[in-house]
Amino acid sequence: MKKSLFVLITAIAAVLSCTKETPDGNEPLQKLVFTGVTDPTKTVLESDFTIKWSTDDDITVFPGENASGVTFDVTATSGNGHTATFEGSAAASAGYYALSPAQVGVSISGGKISAVLPTTQTPVAGSFGPESNVAVAVASDYVFQFKNVGALVGFTIGQDDITGIKLEALNGEVLSGTAVVNPADGSLVSKSGVSYVQMNGSLAKNATYYFVVLPGTYSGGFRITLFKGAQYARTSLTASYDIPRNGNLSLGTLALNNWKTAFVEGEDVFIKGSAEDGQKLAYVGADDYWDGDIQYSDVANYAYNYEIFTRLTQDQKFYFKTAGGENYTLNAAGTAVEPLAKIANAPYGAPSDGIYRIRMDFPSGAAEVKKITEVKYDIYGLDSRALTYVGEGVWSSSNFLMRTSSYMNRYRFLVKFADDSKQYYGRMVSNNGNPIYGQTEATYFHVQPTIDSNADHWSPCFQYPSVCQDVDNRYYCTMTLSLNNDNGHYTHSITNMTDSQIGEGVVFICRSNEAGQQMVYIASNHYNSSMADYGDNSTLVPTAISDYFEIFTRINSGEVFYFYNATTGKYYAPTSTGAGVQEISNPSEATYSISTGGAWRIRANFSTGAANIRRIDQVRTELNYDGGFADGVHVLSYTGKGTWAKNSAAIKGHEGQYGRHPFTEYIIKIWFNRDNADNEINCWQVYGTTSVKSGSPDPADDGSYWNLQPATGDNWSHVFFYPSWTIDTSGSRQYYATISVYMNDKFGNYTHRFSNVVYEDNIPE
Numbered sequence: 001m002k003k004s005l006f007v008l009i010t011a012i013a014a015v016l017s018c019t020k021e022t023p024d025g026n027e028p029l030q031k032l033v034f035t036g037v038t039d040p041t042k043t044v045l046e047s048d049f050t051i052k053w054s055t056d057d058d059i060t061v062f063p064g065e066n067a068s069g070v071t072f073d074v075t076a077t078s079g080n081g082h083t084a085t086f087e088g089s090a091a092a093s094a095g096y097y098a099l100s101p102a103q104v105g106v107s108i109s110g111g112k113i114s115a116v117l118p119t120t121q122t123p124v125a126g127s128f129g130p131e132s133n134v135a136v137a138v139a140s141d142y143v144f145q146f147k148n149v150g151a152l153v154g155f156t157i158g159q160d161d162i163t164g165i166k167l168e169a170l171n172g173e174v175l176s177g178t179a180v181v182n183p184a185d186g187s188l189v190s191k192s193g194v195s196y197v198q199m200n201g202s203l204a205k206n207a208t209y210y211f212v213v214l215p216g217t218y219s220g221g222f223r224i225t226l227f228k229g230a231q232y233a234r235t236s237l238t239a240s241y242d243i244p245r246n247g248n249l250s251l252g253t254l255a256l257n258n259w260k261t262a263f264v265e266g267e268d269v270f271i272k273g274s275a276e277d278g279q280k281l282a283y284v285g286a287d288d289y290w291d292g293d294i295q296y297s298d299v300a301n302y303a304y305n306y307e308i309f310t311r312l313t314q315d316q317k318f319y320f321k322t323a324g325g326e327n328y329t330l331n332a333a334g335t336a337v338e339p340l341a342k343i344a345n346a347p348y349g350a351p352s353d354g355i356y357r358i359r360m361d362f363p364s365g366a367a368e369v370k371k372i373t374e375v376k377y378d379i380y381g382l383d384s385r386a387l388t389y390v391g392e393g394v395w396s397s398s399n400f401l402m403r404t405s406s407y408m409n410r411y412r413f414l415v416k417f418a419d420d421s422k423q424y425y426g427r428m429v430s431n432n433g434n435p436i437y438g439q440t441e442a443t444y445f446h447v448q449p450t451i452d453s454n455a456d457h458w459s460p461c462f463q464y465p466s467v468c469q470d471v472d473n474r475y476y477c478t479m480t481l482s483l484n485n486d487n488g489h490y491t492h493s494i495t496n497m498t499d500s501q502i503g504e505g506v507v508f509i510c511r512s513n514e515a516g517q518q519m520v521y522i523a524s525n526h527y528n529s530s531m532a533d534y535g536d537n538s539t540l541v542p543t544a545i546s547d548y549f550e551i552f553t554r555i556n557s558g559e560v561f562y563f564y565n566a567t568t569g570k571y572y573a574p575t576s577t578g579a580g581v582q583e584i585s586n587p588s589e590a591t592y593s594i595s596t597g598g599a600w601r602i603r604a605n606f607s608t609g610a611a612n613i614r615r616i617d618q619v620r621t622e623l624n625y626d627g628g629f630a631d632g633v634h635v636l637s638y639t640g641k642g643t644w645a646k647n648s649a650a651i652k653g654h655e656g657q658y659g660r661h662p663f664t665e666y667i668i669k670i671w672f673n674r675d676n677a678d679n680e681i682n683c684w685q686v687y688g689t690t691s692v693k694s695g696s697p698d699p700a701d702d703g704s705y706w707n708l709q710p711a712t713g714d715n716w717s718h719v720f721f722y723p724s725w726t727i728d729t730s731g732s733r734q735y736y737a738t739i740s741v742y743m744n745d746k747f748g749n750y751t752h753r754f755s756n757v758v759y760e761d762n763i764p765e
Contacts, residue, residue: 028091028092029089029090029091030089030090030091030092031087031088031089032061032072032087032088032089032090033085033086033087034059034061034072034085034086034087034098034142034144035083035084035085035086054074054077054081055073055074055075055076055077056074057073057074057084057101058071058072058073058074058086058101058102059071059072059086059098059099059100059101059102060072060098060099060100060102060103060106061088061090061096061097061098062096062097062098062099062108062113063090063091063092063093063096064091064093064094064095064096064097064108065095065097065108065109065110065111066108066109066110066111067091067093067108068107069099069102069106069107069108070088070089070090071088071102072086072087072088072102073086073087073088074086075087095138095139096138096139096142096144097111097113097136097137097138097139097183098136098137098138098139098144098146098183099113099115099134099135099136099183100133100134100135100136100137100146101130101131101133101134103115103116111138111182111183112180112181112182112183112189113136113180113181113183114178114179114180114181115134115136115149115178115179115181116134116177116178116179117132117134117149117150117176117177117179117193117212117213117214118131118132118176118197118212119176119177119193119194119196119197119198120197120198120199120200121197121198121199121211121212122199122201123165123199123200123201123202123203123209124209125203125204125207125208125209126207126208126209127209127210128152128209128210128211128212129199129212132150132211132212133148133149133150133212134148134149134150134179134181134212135147135148135149135186136149136181136182136183136186137183138183138184147183147184147185147186147245148186148245148246149179149181149186149188149214149215149245150212150213150214150215150245151212151213151214151215151243151244151245151246151247151248151249152210152211152212152213152247152248152249153167153210153211153213153243153249153250153251154208154209154210154211154248154249154250154251155208155209155211155224155250155251155252155253155254156206156207156208156209156252156253156254157203157204157205157206157207157208157209157253157254158205158206158253158254158255159205159226159254159255159256160205161228161229162202162203162205162226162227162228163200163201163202163203163227163228163229164198164199164200164201164203164226164227165198165199165203165209165224165225165226165227165254166196166197166198166199166224166225166227166339167196167197167198167211167213167222167223167224168195168196168222168223168224168225168339168341169195169196169218169220169222169341170218170220170221170222170223170236170238170341170342170345171218171219171220171221171341171342171345172195172220172341172342172345172347173195173216173217173218173219173220174191174192174193174194174195174214174216175193175194175195175196175197175213175214175218176193176194176196176197176213176214177191177192177193177194177214178191178192178193179191179214186245186246187245188214188215188216188245191214191216193214194331194336194338194339194364195338195339195341196338196339196341196364197211197212197213199211213243215243215244215245215246215247216242216243217240217241217242217243218240218241218242218243219240220238220240220341220342221236221237221238221239221240221241222236222237222241222251223235223236223237223341224236224237224251224254224256226254226256227262228259229262230261230262230264231259231260231261231262232259232260232261232262233256233257233258233259233260234256235254235256237251260324260325261324262324263322263324263326263362263363265283265285265305265362265363266283266285267322267323267324268280268281268283268322268323269281269283269306269320269321269322269323269328269362270320270321270322271308271310271318271319271320272318272319272320272321272327272343273316273317273318273319273343273346274310274311274312274313274316274318275310275311275312275313275316276310276311276391276392279308279310279392279393279484280484280485281306281307281308281320281485282306282307282308282483282484282485282490283305283306283485284304284305284306284307285305285306289448289489289490290428290448290449291428291429291448294426294427294428294429294448294450294459294460295450295451295459295460296448296449296450296451296460297449297450297451298423298449303361303365303366304359304360304361304365304366304367304368305360305361305362306359306360306361306362307357307358307359307360308357308358308393308484309355309356309357309372309393309483309484310355310356310358310392310393311354311355311356311389311391312350312353312354312355312356313350313353314349314350314351314352314353315349315350316349316350317344317346317347317348317349318346318348318349319340319343319346320337320360326339326363327339327340327341327343328340328360328362328363328364329345329346329347329348330346330347330348330358330360330367330369331347331348331367332347332348333348334348334367334368334369335366335367335368336364336365336366336367337360337361337362337363337364337365337366337367338364339363339364348369350369350371351371352371354371354372354418355371355372355389356369356370356371356372357369357370357372357415357417370417370418370419370421371417371418371419372415372416372417372418373416373417373418374386374414374415374416375387375389375395375413375414375415375416375481376413376414376416377397377400377411377413377479377481378411378412378413378414378424379409379410379411380409380410380411380458380461384414385397385400387413387479387481392484392486393482393483393484393485394480394481394482394483394484394486395480395481395483396478396479396480396481397478397479398478398566400477400478400479402464402477402494409463409464410458410461410462410463411461411462411463411464412424412425412426412427412450412458412460412461412462413425413426413447413481413492423449424449424450424451424460425447425448425449425450425481425483425490426447426448426450426459426460426461426462427444427446427447427448427450427460427461427462428443428446428447428448428460428489429443429444429446443489444462445462445491445492445493446489446490446491447481447483447490447491447492448460448490462492464494465494477494477495478493478494478495479492479493479494480492480493480495495518495745507519507521507549507563507564507565507566507606508563508564508566509551509553509561509562509563509602510561510562510563510564510587513553513554513555513556513559513597514553514554514640514641517551517553517641517642517744518551518744518745519549519550519551519563519602519604520549520550520551520744520745520750521547521548521549521550522547522548522549522550522603523547524547527690527709527710528690528691528709531689531690531691531692531709531711531717531718532713532714532717533711533712533713533714533715533717533718534709534710534711534712534718535710535711535712536685536710536712537683537684537685537686537710537712538712539681539683540612540614540672540681540683540685545603545605545608545610545611545612546605546608546610547605548603548604548605548610548612549563549603549604549605549606550601550602550603550604551601551602551642551744552599552600552601552616552642552743552744553599553600553602553641553642554597554598554599554600554638554640554641555594555597555598555600556597557593557594557595557596557597558593558594558595559593559594559597560590560591560592560593561573561574561590561592561593562574562584562587562590563581563604563606565606570583570606571583571584571585571586571587571589571590572584572604572606573589573590573591573592574592574604574611574613575592575609575611576591576592577676577677578592578594578611578613578676578677579610579611579612579676580609580610580611581604581605581606581609581610581611582609583606594613594676595678596615596674596678598615598616598617599615599616599638600613600614600615600616600676601613601614601616601670601672601743613675613676614672614674614675614676614681615672615673615674615675615676616670616671616672616673617671617672617673617674618635618670618671619635619636619638619644619668619669619670619671619741620633620634620635620636620668620669620671621633621634621636621649621666621667621668621669621739621741622666622667622668622669623653623654623663623664623665623666624657624663624665624666624667624716624719625654625657625663629654630650630652631649631650631651631652632654634646634649634650634739636739636740636741639740641744642742642743642744643740643741643742643743643744643746644740644741644743645738645739645740645741646738646739647738647756648736648737648738649736649737649738649739650734650735650736651722651726651727651734651735651736651737651754651757652727652734652735653722653727662727664696664721664722664727665716665719665720665721666719666720666721666722667686667687667688667711667715667716667718667719667720668686668687668688668708668720668741668752669684669685669686669687670684670685670687670743671683671684671685672684672685685710686710686711686712686715686718687708687709687710687711687718687750688708688709688711688715688717688718688719688720689705689707689708689709689718689719689720690704690707690708690709690749691704692717693705693719693720693721695721695724696721696722696723696724696725696727697721697723699723699725703747703751704749705720706720706751706752706753707747707749707750707751708741708743708749708750708751708752709750723754725757726754726757734759734760735757735758735759735760736757736758736759736760737754737755737756737757737758738754738755738756739752739753739754740752740753740754740755
């Protein structure tokens, strides 16, 4: 149907003599002709407004109160388009029903027609969209008298460059959608749908337009939003409006100010009013999260562009807020997302407490809500293990045995839902190799929904880092699955790995400024002790500490901290002087604190009770040179959890030293100035190589070149060399890089890195 009427139409049906059989040979069809006559005096528009039929128009005819609809077309018009002839074929029936305009999928049951009043309507100056109105009729002696189902809401545009308008019911009443209608009088039997209608397209200044809406009482009034390209402005009319069928409400002239940026796909969206209020939704449109290269597949049967894994509380009314300030909600069934005019009217509440996956097509479209019953780590050929939900789309398990069996080191993740469906999550990229432990920023760890077929559902899987593939099954880790927006992609991580045959297990510092940071276990074979001058500066050597756990971390002044062994479940805290550690029954027994905040190195032997606490004043890299040399020393800043860094550090060798051009040997030094009792120490601890180096590393080095260990005596025996790919031997240019020192477990060893290497003339000002 290209055009529809707010009119009274008289239609006379003539049954012609010819008949034809239906495809199955039953109920022969008869060719019918209906004559429709418009009556301008019955229109709800201006008295001089006329509507003309054209040969593009059509209607749906139902031959019976439970029959399938048949389309009848306009074959001729007369009377300047006010009279139309409709022709079509339908089964013989004691009664006929009709719908204007014709609709796909329309139905009739028990003599009641179910049709759709469109949510999105076309702007037509001086009228309504050609397919916006819905009219119905029931035949009596082959005469149709059409009754309008909807009502009109008119408005005049009072400014230039308007590209759209939206009308919303502030109390959430249904303005458009599915209407079950009595064709005898056009009255509504029931309605369902959304609380808004909208027009998209150019709307001319000073022109009047009409929305067709479902009749009813709109007790909270309306919110009107005008769009001007990527901007919007809105106003509200808060009176109660009763709009009867065939009624005509005028909103007057609209000219708004206070323009804001309108919602665009990809804009940040947050959940509000939920158990995890403020969590950001993941934008999964435009291939941001999925890669069809790896058998991508999921259980969704509709397109969606936003998704969130989150905790919901039973019946709690939550909603979604965009970065631009728009509010959206789910309908009462949880099957669609729609604008929310008033927060208190959010209709959807979760059926029970739990963790849910919500998918939506923003800004308004289909939605799906699924309760999650279990998230599992699934390893090929071996038992699966459940992960524990820790909040905001993250599942994790600490002290996680990385069990392997021969080649069976392939794994993936499985999400199970309450409706007995399931979704596998596997690798996003086509990398079949093993990642290096600690390099969890690599795309190898990214996850996406993957196919589960009989062919080979283990194709999009992961493999353990090579260091973990030990058939003795002695490695433990923290396995974390992050189905949220925190890392820029759904991903997972393997962290806090430890060898269960060494030390006492996995130990964390708690209640500190950097709570949850893992300590490093320094056993007798942790460093290369065969190197000359290996070890601590004598001023820093603690007594009777032997093998120990160590952490470089930030601690606030006056902050009480303690330690937790995730393998044994035991708690420890420093003694009153800080010179030792002791087991405690629970965290409330910890009382020790440090008076001066900053970065500290803490060593503890949880078997002997020995401890050593030292404050760090400076971390620097230093060239081997005579006298002061520009850029020979770089002082690094503390960035958190045992990491120091300096951006845009000049990487420049010292010319002419010891016959080398340029001279590029360097070491890393840490200045310890105080102990825990605020006594001065004032000594440098050199950290150098873990093996004798004979040149600079290759850019593709696997990382061992960069590893650090303490050194004494002739500290230049543990020298590093500036990488050749950061030095211009001609001296015509200078390189800059970010220098980072990692005194933590990020890479499995104390180490350092050069990154973001650029030429001198590419340094941002």
